[in-house]
Amino acid sequence: MNLEECTLFPYDSEMHESCYPFDCAHKDLNEFFEKDAINYSAELLGKTYCFTLDKDPQLIVAAFTVSNDSIKTTHLTSGPKTRVTKNIPRVKTMRSYPAVLIGRLGVNKQISRKGIGCEVMDFIKAWFIDGKNKTGCRYVVVDAYNEKMPIDFYTKNGFELLFSTEQQEREYLKLPTDYPLKTRLMYFDLIILR
Ligand SMILES: CC(C)(COP(=O)(O)OP(=O)(O)OC[C@H]1O[C@@H](n2cnc3c(N)ncnc32)[C@H](O)[C@@H]1OP(=O)(O)O)[C@@H](O)C(=O)NCCC(=O)NCCS
Numbered sequence: 001m002n003l004e005e006c007t008l009f010p011y012d013s014e015m016h017e018s019c020y021p022f023d024c025a026h027k028d029l030n031e032f033f034e035k036d037a038i039n040y041s042a043e044l045l046g047k048t049y050c051f052t053l054d055k056d057p058q059l060i061v062a063a064f065t066v067s068n069d070s071i072k073t074t075h076l077t078s079g080p081k082t083r084v085t086k087n088i089p090r091v092k093t094m095r096s097y098p099a100v101l102i103g104r105l106g107v108n109k110q111i112s113r114k115g116i117g118c119e120v121m122d123f124i125k126a127w128f129i130d131g132k133n134k135t136g137c138r139y140v141v142v143d144a145y146n147e148k149m150p151i152d153f154y155t156k157n158g159f160e161l162l163f164s165t166e167q168q169e170r171e172y173l174k175l176p177t178d179y180p181l182k183t184r185l186m187y188f189d190l191i192i193l194r
Contacts, residue, residue, distance in 0.1 A: 001053070001061070001111060001114065001116070002115070002116070002119060003051060003061075003062075003116065003119040003120065003123060005053060005054055005055070006051035006052060006053055006054060006061050006062075007051065007052055007054055007057075008049055008050070008051055008123075009049065009050055009051075009052060010041070010047065010048070010049055011033070011037055011038070011041070011048035011049055011050045011063060012038060012041070013038055015050060015052075015060075016037075016038060018057075018058060019050075019052065019057075019058045019059070019060050020058050020059060020060070021034065022034070022050070022060045022063055022106070022108065023108065023109050024063070024106025024107055024108060024109055024112075025109035025112065026106060029104055029105075029106045030106070032065075032104055033048065033063050033104070033106065037063075037065060037104075040065065045067060046065045046066065046067040046101075046103045046104075047065065047066055047067065048063060048064070048065040048104070049063065049064060049065075049066075050062065050063040050064075051063075051120070059108070060108060061107070061108050061111060061116060062105070062106065062107045062108065062116055062117070062120045063104070063105075063106050064102060064104060064105040064106070064120060064124065065102070065103040065104040065105075066100050066101065066102055066103065066124070067100070067101050067103055068098075068099075068100065068101070068135075069099040069100060069101035069141055070096045070097060070098055070099050071084050071096070071097045071099055071139055071141065071162070071187065072095060072096045073085060073094075073095055073096070073097070074095045074096075075172065076162075076172070077168065077171075077172075079163075079164060079168070080162050080163055080164075080168070080172075083160065083162065084097060084139075084162070084187070085097075087189060087191055088138075097138050097139060098135065098136050098137050098138055098139070099137065099138065099139035099140065099141045099187070100124075100128050100137050100139075100140055100141070101141050101142070101143075102124060102140060102141070102142045103143075105117070105120065105142075107120070117153060118156065118157055121157040122157075124140065125140060125188065125190060125193060126193070128140065128190060129190050129193050129194060137190065138189065138190055138191065139187045139188060139189060139190060140159075140187065140188040140190060141185065141186065141187045141188075142154055142159065142185075142186050142187075143183035143184070143185055143186075144159075144183060144184050144185075144186050145182065145183055146166075146181050146182055146183055146184050151184060151186070154186045155186075157188070158188050158192075159186040159187060159188045160186060160187060160188075161184055161185070161186055162185045162186065162187050163184070163185065166181050166184075169181060169184065169185065
């Protein structure tokens with residue numbers, strides 16, 4: 001199976017009621033898609049979309065939530081700042097670079113590890129460099145769970161860690177040194193697809 005056999009829909013109450021329950025094998029994400037996603041959309045806090053399988057339109061293959069974000073360089077130390085700005089001309093004139101945040105992403109557990117997650121990532125990247133976009137969007141950003149699998153997944157999809165060490169990220173977030181870092185900020189520069 002691949003995404004060519006699927007159709008994208010906004011995840012609204014009609015979809016929620018007509019589709020089988022979505023299970024991506026992650027408790028918090030399942031709960032979000034089940035209970036919160038539609039309210040987030042209604043409050044304009046994050047819009048959720050889903051791909052359903054054309055031959056069984058009640059089956060959600062993957063779901064994701066996106067919202068506007070930015071990478072603000074004002075409080076970044078030189079390493080992360082250079083990473084973000086190295087390919088941007090006239091860097092001194094900007095303190096904040098437009099981005100889209102992938103707030104949630106899940107693939108149906110029945111079809112995990114078959115390349116669907118990567119296809120969804122390619123779709124989202126292409127979506128935000130589409131000439132019809134109303135706003136500029138330079139980066140895709142994610143707060144990836146600080147575990148091997150999600151970080152490997154995003155790395156495989158061309159994302160880089162904004163902070164090279166957990167300690168740098170803790171300092172940026174003003175967290176105590178021994179505080180467990182639940183997520184890592186990762187980014188993808190869309191300009192390379194242009
Ligand atoms: C993370 C997720 C979206 C990946 O979707 P997927 O369709 O299974 O991913 P793909 O088949 O495209 O896999 C791409 C790469 O991700 C990594 N990966 C995915 N699932 C993995 C697993 N179970 N164990 C280890 N690595 C895994 C691998 O690097 C894999 O490449 P490989 O197959 O060449 O080794 C999916 O597993 C999921 O929904 N997980 C639960 C929710 C979650 O953790 N979301 C991420 C939020 S930060």
